[in-house]
Structure formats: structure tokens, C-alpha cells
Amino acid sequence: MRIGTRGSPLALVQARQVAAALEIHSGGALRGEIVTFTTSGDQLTTERLINSGGKGLFTRELDAALSRGEVDVTVHSLKDVPSVLPDGQHFVAFPEREDAREGFLSSKYSSLAELPEGAKVGTASLRREAQTLARRPDLEIVTFRGNVATRMRKLEEGLADATYLAMAGLTRLGMSHVANPISFEEMLPAAAQGIVGVVARDDLPEDAAVAFDKMNYKQSEAAAYMERAFLAALDGSCRTPIAAHTFDRGEEWLLSGEVLALDGKEKWSASGSCLKSATHEQMAALGADLAAQIREAAGGRLPAFGETW
Numbered sequence: 001m002r003i004g005t006r007g008s009p010l011a012l013v014q015a016r017q018v019a020a021a022l023e024i025h026s027g028g029a030l031r032g033e034i035v036t037f038t039t040s041g042d043q044l045t046t047e048r049l050i051n052s053g054g055k056g057l058f059t060r061e062l063d064a065a066l067s068r069g070e071v072d073v074t075v076h077s078l079k080d081v082p083s084v085l086p087d088g089q090h091f092v093a094f095p096e097r098e099d100a101r102e103g104f105l106s107s108k109y110s111s112l113a114e115l116p117e118g119a120k121v122g123t124a125s126l127r128r129e130a131q132t133l134a135r136r137p138d139l140e141i142v143t144f145r146g147n148v149a150t151r152m153r154k155l156e157e158g159l160a161d162a163t164y165l166a167m168a169g170l171t172r173l174g175m176s177h178v179a180n181p182i183s184f185e186e187m188l189p190a191a192a193q194g195i196v197g198v199v200a201r202d203d204l205p206e207d208a209a210v211a212f213d214k215m216n217y218k219q220s221e222a223a224a225y226m227e228r229a230f231l232a233a234l235d236g237s238c239r240t241p242i243a244a245h246t247f248d249r250g251e252e253w254l255l256s257g258e259v260l261a262l263d264g265k266e267k268w269s270a271s272g273s274c275l276k277s278a279t280h281e282q283m284a285a286l287g288a289d290l291a292a293q294i295r296e297a298a299g300g301r302l303p304a305f306g307e308t309w
């Protein structure tokens with residue numbers, strides 16, 4: 001099986017894990033061959049993503065290669081995958097979710113609360129920016145992109161006093177020690193953070209489908225459907241400060257979602273549960289319901305999605 005992926009260190013780790021799982025779950029009958037692609041998103045280093053052409057920046061080239069039959073499956077950080085997959089493609093597995101929390105990185109301070117007044121926080125994410133300003137309106141946000149090494153160098157150079165990275169990515173790269181995990185109460189992560197999604201064409205052979213089904217985790221799958229439905233119902237993209245996470249509450253899943261004003265001065269939250277035995281449709285309905293509650297509570301004060309830039 002040709003497995004399409006971005007060539008970043010994190011993407012490669014994720015794709016290799018899927019290749020290894022494919023081999024194990026097919027009893028050695030199937031092997032994965034990694035094929036790397038450079039996506040539009042990989043070519044942008046300085047500009048803010050929001051100014052650079054919208055959804056699917058990290059998936060476009062992979063989607064096309066899958067449609068053309070150049071690869072058999074694609075592996076993505078689900079957080080970067082648009083709400084709707086291209087025609088003829090569907091998810092075949094959501095492997096075990098990695099630590100979904102945000103990580104705080106700083107060479108001098110151990111948490112947001114410790115930062116001195118007026119300190120600089122580096123991020124290119126509107127969600128992280130709004131969540132930071134909601135807690136600490138005095139802080140200055142500076143645009144910050146790049147892989148782990150680049151961001152750490154920028155911190156060393158003093159371009160910012162602190163930055164954030166998903167613990168999932170750091171953990172997969174064996175670098176979780178460089179960050180302090182931030183609790184979900186303090187900072188709700190992006191929808192689908194820490195989840196990997198495997199996508200195939202609708203003509204995927206049965207033996208492969210069975211192997212992918214075996215590497216699928218019900219928890220990851222449920223979280224994927226609920227969190228992505230919430231995001232989709234708010235027309236969410238990387239242009240919008242939206243966060244969502246699914247918590248395990250025994251018999252039920254608890255979905256929490258929030259939307260913030262860009263300056264962090266307002267925040268609308270909603271949460272609700274569904275039985276773990278719920279169908280995908282019921283899970284998606286919960287996500288959509290929370291989104292509707294937030295729209296109603298905000299009464300037209302939500303950021304003008306997609307129109308502000």
C-alpha cells in the first residue's frame with residue numbers, strides 16, 4: 001500500500017506508525033510504502049496561514065494524489081483536514097489519540113500566569129491568540145510559525161517569551177519534555193487535536209479495509225465525528241478562534257466547545273453528552289447542537305467567519 005503523507009518530521013512519524021500497524025493488522029500480508037508530498041502549507045513559512053488561501057493547505061496535494069491513484073491512502077493530522085473530504089474519499093481509520101492538550105514552551109517561565117506584564121507570546125493561531133488574550137489581555141501576540149526546532153530557536157533569539165505547541169506532536173517526536181502541558185480547563189485545544197486520520201478512495205480493497213478497521217479506535221473515531229461536526233456547523237477553519245474537545249465520562253462522551261472573539265474579550269461555551277453507543281449521525285447532531293447554542297447565545301456577535309481577512 002502506498003501511503004501518502006507530508007514530509008515533515010511529525011507527518012513521517014505518523015505515517016510510519018500507520019504503515020507498521022497495517023503490517024501487524026494484516027498479519028504481514030500488507031506492507032506500507034511511504035510516499036512524501038510537499039503541500040502548499042509547507043511552502044509558507046512567514047505569512048500567517050489565514051492570509052494564504054484558506055482550507056486544505058496541508059491536504060490539497062495529498063487529496064489530488066489519492067484521487068489520481070498515485071497513492072492508496074493518505075495519513076493526516078486530523079486537525080488540518082477540512083470538514084468535507086473530496087468526492088470518492090472516506091476515512092478508514094482513526095488510530096489511538098495522542099495527548100490532546102496544548103503545551104506551553106518558554107525558556108524562562110513555566111506557565112502563562114507567570115509571564116510578566118506585556119510579555120510576548122508567539123503564535124500564528126487565531127484560537128491560541130484569542131484564548132491567550134482572554135486570560136491575559138496585557139500580553140503581546142507576535143506571529144510565529146515553523147517546526148519545533150524553528151520555534152525553539154525563535155524563543156532563544158528572544159522573538160517571543162513563550163509559545164504553544166500541541167503536546168501530541170511533541171510527544172510523537174519524543175520531545176514532550178520541552179513543554180509544560182496546559183490543562184483542558186485552562187486552554188481547550190483545536191477540534192481533533194492529537195487525532196490522526198487515514199483516508200482512502202472508496203474503491204479500497206476489502207483486505208486493506210479490514211486491516212485499517214482493526215487499527216481504528218472507537219474513542220478517536222467518536223471524538224473525530226463530534227468535534228468536526230461542531231467545527232463544520234460553525235463554518236470553522238483556521239480563520240476562526242474555535243476550540244473543542246471530547247471527554248470520557250464512563251457511559252457517555254462529553255463534548256465541550258467554545259468560540260472566542262478575536263480579541264479574547266468575549267467567549268461562548270457549550271457542552272453536552274451522548275451515549276457511547278450513539279451512531280455517527282447522533283454524534284454529529286450533538287456537535288451541531290452545541291454550535292447552534294453558541295450562535296444563539298452570541299446573537300450575531302460571533303466573529304464574521306471567513307470575511308474578516
Ligand SMILES: NCc1[nH]cc(CCC(=O)O)c1CC(=O)O
Pocket residue numbers: 077078079080164165166167168169192193194195196
Ligand atoms: N496546525 C499544525 C499542526 N497540525 C497538527 C499539529 C500537532 C499534532 C496534532 O495536534 O495532532 C500541529 C502543530 C501544533 O498545533 O502544535
